[in-house]
Amino acid sequence: MAMVQITDARKSYEGGFEALRGVNLSIEQGEILALLGPNGAGKTTLISAICGITQPTSGLIQVGGHDVVRDYRKARALVGLVPQEINLEPFAKVRSTVEFSRGLFGLKRDDALIERILRQLSLWDKRDNSVRELSGGMKRRVLIAKALAHEPRVLFLDEPTAGVDVELRRDMWDVVAEMKRDGVTIILTTHYIEEAEAIADRVGVINKGQILLVEEKASLMQRMGQKTLRIELTDPIDAIPSSLNEYALIRAEDGGLIYTYDTRAERTGIGRLMADLSEAGLHVRDVSTAQNSLEDIFVGLVAQQEDAA
Numbered sequence: 001m002a003m004v005q006i007t008d009a010r011k012s013y014e015g016g017f018e019a020l021r022g023v024n025l026s027i028e029q030g031e032i033l034a035l036l037g038p039n040g041a042g043k044t045t046l047i048s049a050i051c052g053i054t055q056p057t058s059g060l061i062q063v064g065g066h067d068v069v070r071d072y073r074k075a076r077a078l079v080g081l082v083p084q085e086i087n088l089e090p091f092a093k094v095r096s097t098v099e100f101s102r103g104l105f106g107l108k109r110d111d112a113l114i115e116r117i118l119r120q121l122s123l124w125d126k127r128d129n130s131v132r133e134l135s136g137g138m139k140r141r142v143l144i145a146k147a148l149a150h151e152p153r154v155l156f157l158d159e160p161t162a163g164v165d166v167e168l169r170r171d172m173w174d175v176v177a178e179m180k181r182d183g184v185t186i187i188l189t190t191h192y193i194e195e196a197e198a199i200a201d202r203v204g205v206i207n208k209g210q211i212l213l214v215e216e217k218a219s220l221m222q223r224m225g226q227k228t229l230r231i232e233l234t235d236p237i238d239a240i241p242s243s244l245n246e247y248a249l250i251r252a253e254d255g256g257l258i259y260t261y262d263t264r265a266e267r268t269g270i271g272r273l274m275a276d277l278s279e280a281g282l283h284v285r286d287v288s289t290a291q292n293s294l295e296d297i298f299v300g301l302v303a304q305q306e307d308a309a
């Protein structure tokens with residue numbers, strides 16, 4: 001059974017704006033899913049709906065098999081949320097802030113657990129400081145500590161490393177990896193592809209309230225690892241000679257050729273292609289390469305969505 005199951009979730013805000021337009025998504029236990037999308041895509045709305053902070057207008061969202069609307073308490077108890085905005089009580093002490101979060105879930109006090117969480121996030125030395133005395137990065141750590149205090153099975157991180165330094169980013173990635181080892185399911189939204197690349201098992205792309213793609217990181221990275229080689233010919237051709245079939249070439253508008261290859265493969269095949277072009281009587285005038293990036297994939301997907309609309 002999936003840990004998080006979303007079926008045709010829609011959300012219209014007052015005034016009629018549709019922030020989620022039929023989202024279907026299934027997230028397995030222990031998986032790390034990175035959700036990428038431009039500003040206003042619906043990431044925060046989706047996370048808020050899964051956490052029961054906002055209600056979907058229609059559709060079904062289940063966490064651990066519990067309906068987040070009908071079974072709110074059971075679903076919510078499984079979920080930890082690290083929000084995008086810092087919403088801490090400035091005069092409260094670090095340790096009591098984290099303890100309080102655990103208490104909100106009606107759980108027994110557990111000093112050893114709170115100590116472990118604070119140490120893991122390098123906050124133990126600051127445990128008796130008040131929140132207002134902390135730097136921005138440390139406040140972010142407190143947000144994570146709060147979210148972990150009731151031992152959630154699903155952790156949501158909404159832009160966890162926006163505006164934080166490299167060290168904190170790496171610390172957070174370590175914490176996430178440790179939680180994954182404990183079987184916790186993690187969903188994070190991010191603008192940084194490096195972040196998705198560093199920690200995610202799968203990457204989802206959302207735009208205009210719709211999921212455009214959910215794919216294993218490895219295969220997405222492979223697509224991103226592809227480059228295209230544009231070959232300009234001295235004499236443009238009308239058709240590609242059949243002797244070159246194995247290269248799956250595309251004829252460019254200018255009568256040249258486009259070859260796609262994998263930069264991570266052992267051999268790109270370019271050397272052999274050049275020899276075979278010459279063999280086929282084609283003379284190369286110029287070549288240029290272009291790298292496929294997530295942005296290209298993303299822009300391509302968005303363009304497809306626009307065309308389909």
Ligand SMILES: Nc1ncnc2c1ncn2[C@@H]1O[C@H](COP(=O)(O)OP(=O)(O)OP(=O)(O)O)[C@@H](O)[C@H]1O
Nearest residue numbers: 013014017019037038039040041042043044045046
């Ligand atoms: N309470 C609200 N009332 C009306 N519209 C809202 C509300 N909250 C969000 N929206 C709209 O819903 C859309 C999705 O917003 P959301 O915050 O989910 O996007 P996001 O993907 O998290 O963006 P960002 O990357 O900027 O955080 C936006 O167009 C936003 O203006």
